[in-house]
């Protein structure tokens with residue numbers, strides 16, 4: 001979050017991005033967080049948290065949708081090297097969420113593998129329909145983040161780590177307009 005403040009204000013440090021850092025982490029890595037975010041070109045976690053080489057595991061899918069391969073990748077850090085933090089990061093004006101919302105709303109499947117993303121986002125769609133609100137796509141984006149974070153927190157392999165207090169699973173939202181990351185759920189105490 002300190003890094004995100006630097007991103008918002010423009011006082012960037014660009015840490016861990018020199019040859020010394022490259023050498024330091026060449027043999028072993030110890031990232032402090034795993035971020036699951038969207039493929040959107042405007043939401044690269046390393047930039048918006050002002051981090052560098054070896055700092056984060058990053059998984060990116062359309063609308064940060066998950067399936068077994070992605071979930072396995074998110075679990076990798078916490079389960080194999082005690083990474084203490086998972087962040088599920090949604091964002092403003094998400095094209096993937098918007099397309100999935102439209103597809104489900106109009107009962108018009110998307111072509112090819114895109115439909116797999118729509119399917120994965122269905123629970124968030126249903127939650128958004130239930131919640132209502134002025135901007136259903138925005139509601140669905142936040143629902144997608146919170147549902148995914150809740151699911152990860154409760155999953156059989158991660159729940160024991162969360163209970164022990166050695167892992168936090170945070171749901172967060174990124175504003176394209178301001179660059180600010182807002183924590184939605186799971187803030188560590």
Ligand SMILES: [Zn+2]
Pocket residue numbers: 038039040062063064091093094095096097
């Ligand atoms: Zn997106």
